[in-house]
Amino acid sequence: MGTLSLANFEEVRISAPWGHISGRWYGNRTERPILAIHGWLDNLGTFDRLIPLLPDNVGVLCIDLPGHGRSSRLPPGMHYSVYDYVFVIPRVMKEYGWHKVSLMGHSLGGIMAFIYATLAPHTVDMVISLDILLPIPYDARGKDVDTFGRNMEKHLVEDERQEEGNLREPPAYTLPELRKVLSKGSYNSVPPREAQHLLYRQVAKSQLYPDRFFFSRDARVKFYYHIFLEEGLAAEMARRIQRKPYLIIKGSLSPYVGPHCDEAIAILGKNNPHFELHEVQGGTHHVHLHAAEECAQYIGPFIRHHRPPNLTSWSLAGRGEQLSSKERRQAQEQFFARSKHSKQRSKL
Numbered sequence: 269m270g271t272l273s274l275a276n277f278e279e280v281r282i283s284a285p286w287g288h289i290s291g292r293w294y295g296n297r298t299e300r301p302i303l304a305i306h307g308w309l310d311n312l313g314t315f316d317r318l319i320p321l322l323p324d325n326v327g328v329l330c331i332d333l334p335g336h337g338r339s340s341r342l343p344p345g346m347h348y349s350v351y352d353y354v355f356v357i358p359r360v361m362k363e364y365g366w367h368k369v370s371l372m373g374h375s376l377g378g379i380m381a382f383i384y385a386t387l388a389p390h391t392v393d394m395v396i397s398l399d400i401l402l403p404i405p406y407d408a409r410g411k412d413v414d415t416f417g418r419n420m421e422k423h424l425v426e427d428e429r430q431e432e433g434n435l436r437e438p439p440a441y442t443l444p445e446l447r448k449v450l451s452k453g454s455y456n457s458v459p460p461r462e463a464q465h466l467l468y469r470q471v472a473k474s475q476l477y478p479d480r481f482f483f484s485r486d487a488r489v490k491f492y493y494h495i496f497l498e499e500g501l502a503a504e505m506a507r508r509i510q511r512k513p514y515l516i517i518k519g520s521l522s523p524y525v526g527p528h529c530d531e532a533i534a535i536l537g538k539n540n541p542h543f544e545l546h547e548v549q550g551g552t553h554h555v556h557l558h559a560a561e562e563c564a565q566y567i568g569p570f571i572r573h574h575r576p577p578n579l580t581s582w583s584l585a586g587r588g589e590q591l592s593s594k595e596r597r598q599a600q601e602q603f604f605a606r607s608k609h610s611k612q613r614s615k616l
Contacts, residue, residue, distance in 0.1 A: 287340020519551025
């Protein structure tokens with residue numbers, strides 16, 4: 269078994285009432301892939317460094333959320349929210365006729381995966397959550413309320429700007445400046461050297477300054493409505509996921525998987541040999557981007573265990589080659605050995 273290749277992909281375009289959802293389907297396109305969802309203000313390029321390190325028996329469909337990357341924006345007057353984004357998952361499933369879904373999400377994408385898994389647990393076979401589980405709690409001193417008020421006003425201003433079309437172009441930067449702006453906007457979670465993975469799908473050339481570029485994503489996304497799940501609700505949601513294969517990878521320098529997640533993590537891991545929580549030392553919120561190799565050490569075996577190869581192995585070009593009887597027997601023995609080990613761990 270090999271690994272996926274960034275060069276082996278198919279551009280996809282999923283129809284939606286407001287336009288389309290753009291994506292890239294990497295690797296094996298004859299079976300249901302893993303659906304990979306990026307974080308807030310990012311795009312599918314966030315997985316560029318991780319994709320080539322993942323096993324190639326299962327493809328990965330990375331999408332741009334509405335208003336991000338090359339996906340359509342929502343119509344004028346509409347606003348973005350976590351609740352509405354969750355509906356993207358069943359929409360993609362319906363497009364391809366999937367009855368099950370394997371989810372991998374970072375930040376906003378990971379929150380979407382958690383919420384969807386609680387609403388339709390019978391349709392989810394595994395979840396990979398990258399430096400997230402639950403939204404960070406609101407500030408008890410009311411600072412977030414002030415922020416929500418300012419964001420509402422800014423959203424209305426951006427609506428007006430977009431109605432005027434190109435009369436008011438967004439701020440433009442040189443490419444080196446864009447890398448620094450993106451890094452700063454991520455609170456330095458994305459190193460400038462890795463910023464290009466997120467830029468190529470979300471910048472456009474300025475019409476006013478030929479040597480400059482501006483962010484082409486929908487600026488209204490910056491003011492989207494995020495949510496807080498109070499402890500009792502988060503705990504009940506975690507119980508509904510039951511004993512699903514669930515992998516959480518935390519960056520040691522990131523606050524996103526913090527004490528507010530402790531109860532939900534305890535519930536997800538209770539009597540669940542398929543639950544894993546790993547911490548990457550020195551990892552920021554974009555741990556999968558700047559420490560892809562360390563993350564792949566956990567993600568690769570998790571995928572091979574819970575989405576084991578069928579009786580065919582897949583080359584990087586996507587062509588199926590029949591396994592020999594000896595190779596098939598070895599693969600089956602390895603799978604059952606892992607299953608036996610998991611059962612033994614659950615008794616401890």
